[in-house]
Amino acid sequence: MTTAKGFYGPTGVSEDARGTGIGKALLFKSMEALRESGYVYGVIGGEGQREFYEKVCNAQEIPNSDPGIYTDILPD
Numbered sequence: 624m625t626t627a628k629g630f631y632g633p634t635g636v637s638e639d640a641r642g643t644g645i646g647k648a649l650l651f652k653s654m655e656a657l658r659e660s661g662y663v664y665g666v667i668g669g670e671g672q673r674e675f676y677e678k679v680c681n682a683q684e685i686p687n688s689d690p691g692i693y694t695d696i697l698p699d
Contacts, residue, residue: 629662633669647679654680 631653636646657665666685667676676682 627668629657629664629666630668631657631665632667633671635671646675650676650679 631650634646634649634653636649640646654665667682673682673684
């Protein structure tokens with residue numbers, strides 16, 4: 624298991640592709656797919672670029688959710 628229903632990520636974009644809009648496009652298409660599947664919100668799990676998600680889609684941290692479903696499956 625790497626994620627769960629209603630979850631997005633963890634994902635990433637190579638450093639040389641950052642700033643091109645590909646990460647934003649990936650995020651928005653993924654959120655659209657969740658909406659089309661009947662979800663009213665998505666959970667961004669295992670995020671490593673919190674500032675990006677806050678800026679792009681006003682993501683909010685879920686208090687006390689770390690590591691959540693990702694216990695023992697993500698590398699340190």
